[in-house]
Amino acid sequence: MSAPIETMVSGTINGRTVAVAKDTPLLQAARDNGVGIPTLCHHPALPPDGNCRLCLVEVGGKLAASCLYPLREDGFSVVTESGKIAGARAFVVKLLLSRAPEDECLLRLAALYQTAPDPRLAGDEDGCLRCGRCVRACHAAGSDAVALVGRGRSRKVAGAFLEPPADCAGCLACARVCPTGAVKFRETKNSRSIWGKEFSLAPCPVCGRTVGTPEELARAGLDPGGALCPECRRRAMAGALLALPENAAPKRG
Amino acid sequence: MRLDNPAAADELRTRLINENKTFTRRLWVCGGPGCLAAGAAGVFAALADAVAGLGLAGSAGMSCELSGCLGLCEKGPLVQVEPEGWLYAKVTPADAPEIALETLSKGELIVRLLDDPKIPLKDDHPFYKPQRRLIMSRMGRTRPDSLEDYVAAGGYSALSKALSELGPGEVSRRVEASGLRGRGGGGFPAGRKWAACRSAPGPVKYVVANGDEGDPGAFMNRSLMEGDPFSVVEGMTLGAYAVGAAEGFIYVRHEYPLSVARLKKAVGTAEERGLLGENILGSGFSFKLRTVEGGGAFVCGESTALMASIEGREGQPRVKYVRSAERGLWDRPTLLQNVESWANVPAIVAEGPEWFKSIGAEGNPGTKVFSLVGQVRRSGLVETPLGTPVGTLVDGAGGGARPGRTIKAVQTGGPSGGCLPREKFDLPLDFDHLPAAGTIMGSGGLIVMDDLSCMVDVARYFTGFLSGESCGKCAPCREGLTLIGRILDDLCRGRGRRGDVLELASLGETLSRTALCGLGQSAANPLLSTIRYFAEEYREHEEEGFCRSGRCQGMFVPEIDADACRRCFRCAKVCPARAATVKSKREPPEIDLGACVSCGACLAECRFGALRAAPKKKTGETKARESSKPTPDDSSEAAAGRCSQAEARTGSQKEKKGPGSKRRRS
Structure with missing residues (x-):
């Protein structure tokens, strides 16, 4: 990033002085400077939401969600590991474990922060952390097919009116970003099912490899019937370029 | 008639005040939420009929009107008599002819209708003694939907002054200097918001009023929106003028239909009269105000969720690392305040910050409306200067505990507030002392709880x-x-x-x-x-496993104090299990603990405090429960003991698969 010098701010992260572009989220500033902060609801390709509260760090002694906290002024003082932070993260992990008690990532965090699920929250283990990564990914992909519906503890990811979402293109963007693998889908050579909907899969007319669902191809402005797979498309484009007269190989000697 | 210059509002006021002087006597029927629920509309209709029947209205200089909230909801429907200042309580439609004939036409006091026969004057009543009404000053002497009444009572003097002499900078400065703190709960200095929003760059800014009151037992914002909607409208107009906003929104709770209707009507009337909309009072300043009905969720009262809801998105809060004054509604600088904060603005602008600071406590200027509810003798809306001790409201205005009971605690600040015990009743109610004691001001709820409330x-x-x-x-x-x-x-x-x-x-x-x-x-x-x-x-x-308050079912047994018992046998009558039997009229009822389901109905019924909750005698069942508990010296197994208990419970829940049940198998 080539930010002009006057929009840089500096402060300390874990005692080390760092300088970052103004308004850089704290999480990114920390990671850019080699300081790791655990996250669950954060995904680098999606807008931050700050809902899982795992990335809490201390800014000037107060807890703040680092994925959203913008570094705006000189002299910030950030601590990413402390007893208070560990306590907060242990609390978050304990609570989220009640939803996904077998998730490997959560279990690693549970070991790290020495916590275990509370049996009094047992009974709702659907694997979903309600982090909304799937919802944000669906929005970014251009569909808004699923949303977090309901409130409080009955909040869950679903299509409108809890029905199979009409706008779902079956692109699997949701499943790909789910931190716990709670977005379930089934796929065979010719079909895919997700969110209670069945999709056919269009093969690449050249190599026969699966390209995607016709709905997904249409959404991207491609021919739903016979779109090339990315590799064949590249090859075709390269061929077309080579065929242009000005690209004809110059004759040697 | 449109008011097309700042002086026109003042001229209208002078004319109206002179017109009002022709009234010899007026009756104000309280139209607050409490009195309406108690039947004030029927009382008003009967009174209006009686007044018309006697030919007192119009030329005779007498009238009967429905006003905003008078506050003493417990004793409603209320009728206030002007100019005498008498207050009639628990008025029924049947009383209307007598009131019209004796009081309105002859000026006679009807002692029977007073709450306390010795106290005819409203201002002498202990409920009103500790009060100072600024926000509620017009309620009880204006018709809520009448712009004329609002103007006659001093309304719109602040706006005409602001537009003609003060200018936006001075309006903002006055609010900053007044030290007003946000009445929605946080107590954030309002002036800081005003200054930040005023200096925020950008051509588009918004002002927003939060009227999404959702706390159980709280209705002060409702009374304000229903009883004096123009004060909110004028305050917001002043705010928009100060920060340079051309558009504003009043976010009103959907479940307050009368608030919605009154605010809509006030906005419409103000627009017609040139006090809102294009070229306000001929000054060139334009401001469009709209009402938005709430989405129905409690969380929509949270400022960022509220703005999301106005934008048409799901009412969900966002992290507030960047303040709304900088980036709020549609990411534009937004000045958002509670309706009560807005209602404070006209008086601050008109009277000046020094006047405002002379009321209330150090760092907590002004008054606050509290909704005093729960186990007190007199519930209602109480407005006192900030810094008034809790006890003054609970024991003074509220009249203390109900017969046979003692007050245990008061919860301040709505559902997310804390409970203060009796020992803390000298604590000043303000934005600094309450947080120090572990609670909050919130929007001003005061829920009083007596000894039958289990904490x-x-x-x-x-x-x-x-x-x-x-x-x-x-x-x-x-x-x-x-x-x-x-x-x-x-x-x-x-x-x-x-x-x-x-x-x-x-x-x-x-x-x-x-x-x-x-x-x-x-x-x-x-x-x-x-x-x-x-x-x-x-x-x-x-x-x-004991509940001393007799509230948690099955965790106590009732015990009768024979000396305190007055043999009224009400307890025996209410017992749903017929466990209390009257053997002799001279003896207290006998309670068969075998039949008693320990529901607490008898305790709540006793007016003499003769019944109390006692610990259950240990039976076989409870002993078993005790022994299954890990004892402190079991420390080696302490953690495991907890788990085994937990498993026992998870196991009993239909063998749900969970971490607990899994561990049990191992």
Whole structure:
């Protein structure tokens, strides 16, 4: 990033002085400077939401969600590991474990922060952390097919009116970003099912490899019937370029 | 008629005041939410009929009108007599002819209709004695939907002054210098918001009023919106003028249909008269104001969720690292305040900041409307200067405990507020002392609880409310409140386990630090404050399975004090299990503890405090429960013991698959 010098701010992260572009989220500033902060609801390709509260760090002694906290002024003082932070993260992990008690990532965090699920929250283990990564990914992909519906503890990811979402293109963007693998889908050579909907899969007319669902191809402005797979498309484009007269190989000697 | 220059508003006021002088006597029927619920509309209709029948209206200089809230809801329907200043309580439609004939036409006092026969004057009544009404100053002497009444009572003098002589900078400066603090709960200095929004760059800015009052037992904003809507409208117009906004929104709770209607009408009337819309009072300043009905969720009262809701998105809070004054509604600089904060603005601008600071306490200027409800003799809306001690409201205005009872605690600030014990009743009610005592000002709810309120149960109730209203966005509030609620449920059903209270305290503190929005961060207040001040009740619930308040079913037995018992036998009549039998008219009823279901109905019925909750005698069943508890010297197995208890419970829940049941098998 080539930010002009006057929009840089500096402060300390874990005692080390760092300088970052103004308004850089704290999480990114920390990671850019080699300081790791655990996250669950954060995904680098999606807008931050700050809902899982795992990335809490201390800014000037107060807890703040680092994925959203913008570094705006000189002299910030950030601590990413402390007893208070560990306590907060242990609390978050304990609570989220009640939803996904077998998730490997959560279990690693549970070991790290020495916590275990509370049996009094047992009974709702659907694997979903309600982090909304799937919802944000669906929005970014251009569909808004699923949303977090309901409130409080009955909040869950679903299509409108809890029905199979009409706008779902079956692109699997949701499943790909789910931190716990709670977005379930089934796929065979010719079909895919997700969110209670069945999709056919269009093969690449050249190599026969699966390209995607016709709905997904249409959404991207491609021919739903016979779109090339990315590799064949590249090859075709390269061929077309080579065929242009000005690209004809110059004759040697 | 459109008012097309600032002086026109003042001319109108002078004319109206002269016209009003022709009234010899007026009756004001309270049209506040409490009195309307008690039948004030019927009283008003009957009075209007009676007045018309006697030919007193019009030329005779007498009238009968429906006014805004008079505050003393417990004694409604209320009728105020002007100019005498008498207050009639619990008026029925049948009283109307007598009131019209004796009081209105002859000026005679009807002693029978007074709340206290010795106190005819409203201002001498103990309910009103400690009060100072600024926000509610016009309620009881204006018709809420009448712009003329508002103007005659001093309304729009601030706006005409602002537009003709002060200018936007001075309006903002006056609010900043007044030290007004946000009345929605946080107590954030209003001036800081005004200054930040005023200096924020950008051509488009908004002003927003928060009228999404959702606390159980709170209705001060409702009374304000219904009783004096023009004060909110004028305050917002002044705010828009000061910060340079051309558009504003009043976000009103959908479940307040009268508030919605009154505000809409006020906005419409103000537009017609040139006090809103294009070229206000001929000054060139334009401001468009709209009402928006709330989305129905409690969380929509949180400022960022409220703005999301206005934008048409789901009402969910966002993290407030960048303030709304800088980036709020549609990412534009937004000045958002509670309706009561807005209603303070006209007086501050008109009278000046020094006047405002002369009322209230150091750092807490002005007054606050409190909704005093619960187990007191006189519930209603009370407006006092900030810094008034809790006890002055509860024992003074509220009249203390109901017969046979003693007051145990008062919860301030709505569901996410904390409970203050009797010992803390000298605490000044302001934005600094309450947080120091573990509670909040909130929007001004005061729920009084007597000795029949179990403080563990109170924490359980409010945690349940908040958990149900949690938007579910962040993990600590969504899952954490559920966990806290389940532990409290266990405690209130006699299933408490050693260490529960300690764990609750730790969960509550962590929740406060980790939740995303203000509602989540304050959601543990009822829990933490009751643990802080009523630790002994928690200990009894956890260790002895005993509820001293006779509230938690099955955790006590009723005991009759034969000396205090006055042999009224009301307890025997209400007992649903017919466990109390009257053997002799001269003896207290005998309670068959075998038949008693320990529901507490008899305790609540006794007016003499003769029944109290006693610990249950240990039977075989409770002994078994006791012995299954890990004892402190069992420390080697302490952790495992907790688990085994937990498993026993998870196991009993239809063998649900969970971490508990899995561990049991191993």
